[in-house]
Amino acid sequence: MTKASQPTINDVARLAGVSKKTVSRVINNSDLLNEDTRKRVEQVIAELGYTPNPQARALALRRNFVIALIHDNPNAQMVLGVQHGLLEVLRDTEFELLVHPVDRGDPEMLGEIRRFLERQRPYGVMLLPPISENDQLAGLCASIGCRYVRMGSAPFDVPERMVASNDRETVRHAIGHLIEAGHRHICVIAGPRGFRSALERQSGYEEAMKAAGLPFDRTWIAPGDYTFDSGMRATERLLDLSPRPTAIFSSNDEMAAGAIHVARQRGLEIPADLSIIGFDDTTIASHLWPPLTTVRWPIETMARAAALKLIGNSVGDEDGEHALFLSTLIRRASVAAPST
Amino acid sequence: MTKASQPTINDVARLAGVSKKTVSRVINNSDLLNEDTRKRVEQVIAELGYTPNPQARALALRRNFVIALIHDNPNAQMVLGVQHGLLEVLRDTEFELLVHPVDRGDPEMLGEIRRFLERQRPYGVMLLPPISENDQLAGLCASIGCRYVRMGSAPFDVPERMVASNDRETVRHAIGHLIEAGHRHICVIAGPRGFRSALERQSGYEEAMKAAGLPFDRTWIAPGDYTFDSGMRATERLLDLSPRPTAIFSSNDEMAAGAIHVARQRGLEIPADLSIIGFDDTTIASHLWPPLTTVRWPIETMARAAALKLIGNSVGDEDGEHALFLSTLIRRASVAAPST
DNA sequence: TTGTATGCGTTATCAG
DNA sequence: CTGATAACGCATACAA
Numbered sequence: 231m232t233k234a235s236q237p238t239i240n241d242v243a244r245l246a247g248v249s250k251k252t253v254s255r256v257i258n259n260s261d262l263l264n265e266d267t268r269k270r271v272e273q274v275i276a277e278l279g280y281t282p283n284p285q286a287r288a289l290a291l292r293r294n295f296v297i298a299l300i301h302d303n304p305n306a307q308m309v310l311g312v313q314h315g316l317l318e319v320l321r322d323t324e325f326e327l328l329v330h331p332v333d334r335g336d337p338e339m340l341g342e343i344r345r346f347l348e349r350q351r352p353y354g355v356m357l358l359p360p361i362s363e364n365d366q367l368a369g370l371c372a373s374i375g376c377r378y379v380r381m382g383s384a385p386f387d388v389p390e391r392m393v394a395s396n397d398r399e400t401v402r403h404a405i406g407h408l409i410e411a412g413h414r415h416i417c418v419i420a421g422p423r424g425f426r427s428a429l430e431r432q433s434g435y436e437e438a439m440k441a442a443g444l445p446f447d448r449t450w451i452a453p454g455d456y457t458f459d460s461g462m463r464a465t466e467r468l469l470d471l472s473p474r475p476t477a478i479f480s481s482n483d484e485m486a487a488g489a490i491h492v493a494r495q496r497g498l499e500i501p502a503d504l505s506i507i508g509f510d511d512t513t514i515a516s517h518l519w520p521p522l523t524t525v526r527w528p529i530e531t532m533a534r535a536a537a538l539k540l541i542g543n544s545v546g547d548e549d550g551e552h553a554l555f556l557s558t559l560i561r562r563a564s565v566a567a568p569s570t
Numbered sequence: 571m572t573k574a575s576q577p578t579i580n581d582v583a584r585l586a587g588v589s590k591k592t593v594s595r596v597i598n599n600s601d602l603l604n605e606d607t608r609k610r611v612e613q614v615i616a617e618l619g620y621t622p623n624p625q626a627r628a629l630a631l632r633r634n635f636v637i638a639l640i641h642d643n644p645n646a647q648m649v650l651g652v653q654h655g656l657l658e659v660l661r662d663t664e665f666e667l668l669v670h671p672v673d674r675g676d677p678e679m680l681g682e683i684r685r686f687l688e689r690q691r692p693y694g695v696m697l698l699p700p701i702s703e704n705d706q707l708a709g710l711c712a713s714i715g716c717r718y719v720r721m722g723s724a725p726f727d728v729p730e731r732m733v734a735s736n737d738r739e740t741v742r743h744a745i746g747h748l749i750e751a752g753h754r755h756i757c758v759i760a761g762p763r764g765f766r767s768a769l770e771r772q773s774g775y776e777e778a779m780k781a782a783g784l785p786f787d788r789t790w791i792a793p794g795d796y797t798f799d800s801g802m803r804a805t806e807r808l809l810d811l812s813p814r815p816t817a818i819f820s821s822n823d824e825m826a827a828g829a830i831h832v833a834r835q836r837g838l839e840i841p842a843d844l845s846i847i848g849f850d851d852t853t854i855a856s857h858l859w860p861p862l863t864t865v866r867w868p869i870e871t872m873a874r875a876a877a878l879k880l881i882g883n884s885v886g887d888e889d890g891e892h893a894l895f896l897s898t899l900i901r902r903a904s905v906a907a908p909s910t
Numbered sequence: 911t912t913g914t915a916t917g918c919g920t921t922a923t924c925a926g
Numbered sequence: 927c928t929g930a931t932a933a934c935g936c937a938t939a940c941a942a
Contacts, residue, residue, distance in 0.1 A: 236688055238934090238935055238936085239935060239936060240935080240936095248912075248913085249912065249913045249914080250913090250935090250936075250937090251912075251913060251914085251936095251937080251938085252911090252912060252913080253936095254936065254937060254938090255911095255912085257936090258937085262911060262912090263911070263912090264911055264912085267911080267912080281685070281688075281689055282935080282936070283629075283689070283934085283935050283936070284689055284690065285625055285628035285629045285634060285691070285934085285935080285936095286629050286918090286934070286935035286936045286937090287935080287936060287937080288625040288628075288629075288918095288936095289623075289625045289626050289629050289918050289919065289920085289934085289935080289936075289937095290917080290918055290935075290936045290937045290938085291918085291936085291937070292575075292918070294625060296668075306646040306647045306649075306650040306651075306853075307646045307647075309646070309650055310646040310649055310650060311646075313669060313671070314671065317669075317671060326668050326670075326690060327668065327669050327670075328636075328666050328667065328668055328669075329653060329657075329667050329668075329669055330666075330667075331653070331654065331657060345621070348576060348621075349621055349623075349624055350624065350666060351625070458853075458856070458857055484853075484857070487857040488857075490859065491857070491859060494859050513798075513824075513854065514853065514854050514857055516798070517798055517824075517827040517828075517831070517854055517858070518857070518858070518859075519830065519831060519834050519858075519859060578918090578919055578920090579919060579920065579921095580919080588928080588929085589928065589929045589930075590919090590920080590921090590929085590930095591921080591922085591928070591929060591930085592927090592928060592929075594920070594921060594922095595927095595928090597920090598921085602927060602928090603927070603928090604927060604928085607927085607928085622919080622920070623918085623919050623920070625918085625919080625920090626918070626919035626920040626921090626934090627919080627920055627921075628920090628934095629918090629919080629920070629921090629934050629935065629936090630919080630920040630921040630922080630933080630934055631920080631921065631934090632934075911942105912941100912942080913940105913941085913942075914939100914940085914941075914942095915938105915939090915940090915941100916937100916938085916939085916940105917936105917937090917938085917939105918934105918935105918936090918937090918938105919934105920933105920934085921932105921933085921934085922931100922932085922933075922934100923930105923931085923932080923933095924929100924930095924931095924932105925928105925929085925930085925931100926927105926928080926929080926930100
C-alpha cells in the first residue's frame with residue numbers, strides 16, 4: 231500500500247511520534263521548541279521529502295503565499311526584468327509569482343483589482359510604473375490589508391513600500407556629459423504628461439541646463455509618449471528648429487530610436503551632426519546603429535529589493551531612509567563633440 | 571455586526587434556505603438541480619456578490635485554479651506576448667496565471683519543476699519553446715496528471731496538447747521572396763543546434779533553394795545561437811565568402827540586427843549591397859535602420875488557443891487535426907534586388 | 911515545551 | 927433532487 235499522494239503533516243507527525251501542532255511549529259520556526267524534537271521532526275521531514283501544502287496553508291491563514299505583480303507597463307523587457315528579479319528572491323521561498331496586467335484606460339480597473347485582491351489574497355503585491363503612481367490603487371491595497379511595494383522614478387511613498395531610482399539626478403549627469411562634450415543647444419524629448427518618470431527626467435534636464443548657465447526655452451522640449459512614433463514626431467519638430475540642436479536627450483530608448491530614424495531620413499550623421507542619449511538601456515539601445523549612449527537603471531536589483539520588502543526579509547529599512555537605486559550612463563557611440 | 575470578510579458559501583446557503591451542497595451544485599453547474607432552487611440560489615449569490623474562495627476549492631479539489639507558464643525563453647517580447655494572450659482568455663474565468671521561468675542548464679531542472687507541479691497542482695501548464703521541446707518535461711507533466719499544452723515551430727505532440735506555427739513553410743516563402751527579387755547567392759544564419767525552430771527554419775531555406783534549383787553548400791549556412799553577437803560573428807563569416815552573398819536570411823531578428831551592424835561596419839549599404847530578412851518581428855525589427863523585412867508569427871493568437879485548450883473550452887479539436895498558425899512576411903526596407 | 915479540539919471554505923459521499 | 931457529515935491539510939486557542 232504505497233501512498234500515491236504527497237506526504238502530509240499527519241504523516242510527519244505519526245512517523246516522528248509527535249502531534250501535528252509540533253510539526254507545524256517546526257515548519258513555522260516557532261522558538262518555543264525543544265531542540266531534540268525539532269531535530270527529530272526535521273529528520274522525518276527530510277526523509278519524507280515533505281512540503282507543506284500551500285493551498286491548505288492559504289486556507290487556514292486566509293492568506294495566499296503568492297506575490298502578485300500588477301502592472302500596465304508596455305515595455306516587455308522591463309516587465310520581464312522585474313519578473314526575473316522578483317523570482318530570483320522568491321525561488322528559495324514558498325512564494326510563487328502571479329502576474330496581473332491591468333488596463334489603465336478601463337474605468338472598472340480599480341474594481342477589477344479589488345476583486346482580484348479579495349479573491350487571491352496575495353501575501354504582497356508589486357506595483358510597476360506607471361500604475362504604481364496611482365495613489366488610489368495604493369490606498370486600495372492598504373484598505374484590504376494587503377502589503378505592497380511601489381516601484382518608481384522617485385520616492386512617492388514611505389521607504390518600506392517603495393523602491394525608487396533617481397532619474398532626475400541621472401539625467402542631470404547625462405546632460406552634463408553632453409555639455410562636457412561641448413554641446414550648448416541640447417533639446418529633450420519628454421515623456422507623457424502625468425507620468426512621474428517623464429517629469430523627473432525633464433526636471434533633470436532643466437536643472438542641468440540651469441546649473442550650467444545654458445539658456446533653453448519651451449520649444450526645446452518636445453512632447454512624446456514613450457513610443458517610437460512619438461519620438462519620430464518630436465524629432466521632426468526639434469530638427470526644424472533653427473539653429474538646429476546639436477544634441478537630443480530622449481526620455482526613453484524607444485523614442486531615441488525614432489530620433490535616429492528621422493535624423494537618418496534627413497541625411498544627418500550620428501553622432502557627427504547630432505548626438506543622442508536615450509534612457510532605459512533596453513536591448514534595442516546596443517543594437518541600433520550607431521549603438522546608443524543611454525542610461526541603464528538596475529531593474530532586477532530593484533525588483534529583488536522589492537521582493538525582500540514584500541516577504542519581510544529586509545532589514546535596516548526601519549530607519550525611514552529611502553534607498554535610491556543608482557543608474558549609470560552607458561557610453562556608446564551616439565555622442566560626440568558638436569561639429570560646428 | 572457587519573461582516574468584515576467576504577461572504578462564504580454558508581451565507582449563501584442560509585439566505586437561500588438550502589444546504590451548502592446545493593449552493594456548491596449551483597456553482598459547479600451540476601445538471602441535477604431544480605430550476606427554481608437554482609434561480610433562487612443564483613439570486614442570493616448575485617445579491618451578496620459572493621465569489622467562491624479559490625484557496626478552499628483548491629484544497630478540496632486537490633487542484634489549483636491557476637495556469638502555470640513554464641519557460642526558458644530569453645525573448646522578453648515573446649514571453650510577454652504569450653502572457654497577454656493567455657490572460658486575455660483567463661480574464662473572464664476563475665483562473666490566474668502563475669509564471670515559472672526555468673533554467674535549461676540546471677541539472678536539477680526537472681526535479682525542481684516536479685516539486686513545483688506537486689506543490690501548486692496547477693490546472694494546466696503552458697510550455698514555451700525551447701523548453702517545450704523537451705519530451706521528458708512533457709512526460710513529467712503527464713505522469714503527474716497535469717494537463718499541458720506545448721508551443722512550438724512545428725507539431726511535435728498530439729493536437730490537443732500542441733499549438734504550432736509553420737516555420738518551415740514560412741521561411742520557404744521568405745526565401746522565395748528573395749529569389750523573386752533576383753537573388754541567387756542567399757546565405758542563412760542558423761539557430762542553435764537542437765532547437766526545433768532552428769531546424770525548421772533552416773529546412774525551409776534548404777527546401778526553397780532546392781525547389782528553385784539554386785545551388786548552395788555548407789559554407790552558406792553560418793551557425794548562430796539567436797543572440798546579437800552570434801549574428802555578428804556569423805555575418806563576418808558570410809561576408810568573407812567570395813563571391814559575397816547578396817542576401818542573408820537570419821533565423822531571428824536579434825541576429826539580423828547583428829548582421830546589419832557588421833554590414834554597416836564594412837561600409838555596405840542595406841539593402842543596396844546586401845538584403846536581409848529576419849524572423850519574429852520583434853519591436854527591434856521596425857526600429858532598425860533600414861526597417862527590417864521579417865516574419866511575424868501570431869504569438870498572442872497561439873497563446874489564446876493554448877489557453878482554450880488548457881481550460882478545456884476548445885471545441886472541434888477532437889478530430890485530431892493540427893491547426894497550424896500561419897506567419898506572415900512583413901515587407902519593409904531591408905530587401906531589394908541585388909545590385910550587380 | 912507539547913497535545914487536543916476546532917475552524918478555514920469548499921467538495922465528495924451517501925443517505926434520504 | 928437535496929442535505930447531513932466527513933474529508934482536504936494546516937493553523938490557532940487553550941489546555942496540560
